[in-house]
Amino acid sequence: MKNELNPLIQRIEPPFWYSGMHNPELQILFYGKNIGEYEITIENSTAITNIKRTENPNFIFVTIDTQNINTNEIDFTFQQKNKKPFTQKYELRKRRKDSALRKSFDASDCIYLLMPDRFANGNPNNQNDSNTSEKYNRDLPGGRHGGDIEGIIQNLDYIKSLGVTAIWSTPLCEDNETEFSYHGYAQSDVYKIDPRFGTNEDYIRLVEKAHQLGLKIIMDYVTNHWGIEHWMVKDSPTNDWIHRFENYTETNHKRSTVSDINASKIDRTICLNGWFVPTMPDLNISNPLVFNYLRQNAIWWIEYANLDGFRVDTYNYSEPEYIAKWTKAITDEYPNFNLVGEITMRNQSLLSYWQKDSAIAKIQNFNSNLPSVMDFALSDALQMVFNEDDDTWDQGITKIYDLLSKDFLFPNINNLLIFGENHDTRRLNHIYNNDIRKYKMAMIMLATLRGIPQLYYGSEIGMAGDQNLGDADIRRDFPGGWENDENNAFHPETRSECQKVYFDFTSKLFHWRKTNEAVHFGKTTHYIPENNVYVYFRYNSNKSVMVIINNNPENQNIDTKRFQENIKNYTTGKEVITNTKFDLSKTISIEGKSGLILELE
Structure with a gap:
């Protein structure tokens, strides 16, 4: 069943919810012209615990206690003086069996990171959409190239054959930027898959087919910012829904100000509240309405799509107290659910500060509640050491030894995400000039060091890319993902000899890793x-x-x-x-x- 919207209501978010949640409280957003001027009732009046109107009359937030509702359908009655009342149905769905206890990803897994727009175009009919601005242009390096969810589905067997067990895709929700929308990090509707990637139903199908093959799906979730084209940025419920400044103010990216006892208030404020870029307004997660919106949206996707984990973008750009509270709200609902935060910091003590139960953070009475962090310190080392032939005091392979000597800083070293590269870094094969010996050493270390290894799409067939030429060069199209590609690396018989050598080694290595528990949790x-x-x-x-x-x-x-x-x-x-x-x-x-x-x- 899908809620049919009354003509006076343009949006309801969440569009539906689930009964039997750990937190029975549900905040429903109703959006429509002057909808905030209406009185709202339901049959069981005690189930409504709060009605919040804001300075924008187009919004009203109704909080209900789902424990006091014994039906799967709620009729909300909207009444305005001297006007005929109308009703709006709202659905409460039944959860999957054992949904709360779902298993997530851990150190027994290996994650494959892909960018859907650059992976494979499985459905050429969705390359453009009348409701989104940027159109298909594969000739433009930073344009939309047409990769989509169907392209991922069609190549799940390829991903599985690599020996990985989980897929992390960069964001798939609608991003309606006029340019560079392919990356998905400037989202304009967080309840809707971008139509150029497919539909919500396509995403569900991806998860189901992945699960049938024993692959997990990790969603890339963004708490810190939305896109400038988000409908709630264009018509905000409250003046402080996003952080605003007299003049445009960008974050200073100095996340160390969060824990720095000597940091000035202004530096810390600009770090946390400044916008990421001009097209990515900074969300004010300390606003209770924003907090509940983000909490519910994240839980809705887990429940709706049957997800296996989150990678949380720009985790420590959000107000620490509230992002920690947001994280705990998710793990309260799903105790085994793993979330890995993007903590782009190279100092291991600062990095460890952000992992759940950090002894360093405890000094400041802070706990992020974040189970996993991305090990950028190790990534940096893996991008250098194999070009350093001399093993001096701080050069060569000693860099890795010195990093691991500081593992005592982390509360859970097995739950670090380890990687040599991702969609924001230099490509290993470019750094090492496609010297497969160096690639193999990097992969061997990812397969055998503590933590959860993550591979970046295409490197397993020798793909390179120069970040100095722009992000698009490290996010090239996967060969064979488009109908007229001269080379198709998805299939063994059409790979080049060089691609075969890369793939066969990587596949054998990570298939072996799946069988050895000593490198998982030893x-x-x-x-x-x-x-x-x-x-x-x-x-x-x-x-x-x-x-x-x-x-x-x-x-x-x-x-x-x-x-x-x-x-x-x-x-x-x-x-x-x-x-x-x-x-x-x-x-x-x-x-x-x-x-x-x-x-x-």
């Missing part, structure tokens, strides 16, 4: 690098994995005696890519710029 012991060679072990009570990364251009001979505390009674190590067996009582020879993963036996 402990780590690592050894100080020597000659730019880094050795570490991932292990639990049943399994042990020895990883050797030779970042030296020259072949190296590894004396295994040094690692006896981890080798223990194991006698051989089987290399997971080649199946070669190594005698652990003897010296191990390893080629320059290469890595070995040995399952100890």
Whole structure:
């Protein structure tokens, strides 16, 4: 059933809700010309706990207690003096069985990040839409290229064949910017999939088909800002719905001001309240109406689409107290639900401040409630070290060793999202000039270090891109995603020889990772690098994995005696890519710029 809107009501949000939620309180937004001038009643009058009118008469917010409603359909009566009353139906749906206890993503998963506009055009009929401004133009690097939800659905088998277990897509909700709308981060309607990507029903179908293949779906959620074209920016319910300044004020991006005891109030205010860019107004999440709107929208998508997790964009640009409260509201509803926040900070103490139950944040009586953070410090290192042939005090593979030596800062190191690149960073294959040896070392580390590995679409077939040429160059179209593409990398028989080498290695590596619990949740012991060679072990009570990364251009001979505390009674190590067996009582020879993963036996 879908609510049919009375002609006097233009929007209802959430468009429907669910009974049996942990938090029974529901704030319903009604929008229409002067709708705020009406009195509103329902049959069970005690179920309405609050009616909020604002300075904008086109809005009214009605809060109901769903525990006091025993029907799946509510009739709201709108009455205005000397006018005939009218009714509006509102639906309360039944939740899926065990919805609250849904399993989310964790360190046993590997995430595939894609940008839908650049991945595959599965439905050429939705490239343009009469209600959105920017039109299809694949010839324009920063334009809309036509990739869509159908393109993802048609290539789910490809994604699964890579060995990943979850998909993170950049935002799919409507973004009605006049240009650069393809990325989706300037949303104009957060209850509606962008029609150039498909429909809400298409998104549901994507999730269902992904689940049938054992793949999880992670939504990219944006709490900090909307797009300038959002309908509630154009006609705001309250004057403080978004942060406003006398003159346009952009964030200073200094997120350290949040925890800095010496920071000035003005610097902190501009960091948190300044706009991200001129087309992305900053939401005032401290406004209770805004907070409830964002809380409910997030929960609605989880319930409606049957989602498996969130990646939360620009997490620490929002007011800390309220973004922490927003996060807790979600995990109160879904105790196992994982949210990973984009905390674009390279200092590990500042990064760890934002993970749930951080001892550092506790000093300031703060808890973000955020289960997972993105490990940008490790990402930066993975983008440098394999070009550094000399292992000096702070160069070469020692960078990784030094980073892991600070793991004690994090409350849950297994729940860090680890990555070498994403849609905002340089591409690994560009940095390393498509030297597959360096790519393999980076992938080996992502597959075996603590945390949840995330891959970026296309790198697994050797795709590169120069960020100095603009964001569009690191967000190129996936070859084969468009009907007339000369090269189709989605299928083994049409990949180039180079693409096959990249893909086959990546696929074998991450299919192996799925089978080894020691690299999911095991402990780590690592050894100080020597000659730019880094050795570490991932292990639990049943399994042990020895990883050797030779970042030296020259072949190296590894004396295994040094690692006896981890080798223990194991006698051989089987290399997971080649199946070669190594005698652990003897010296191990390893080629320059290469890595070995040995399952100890």
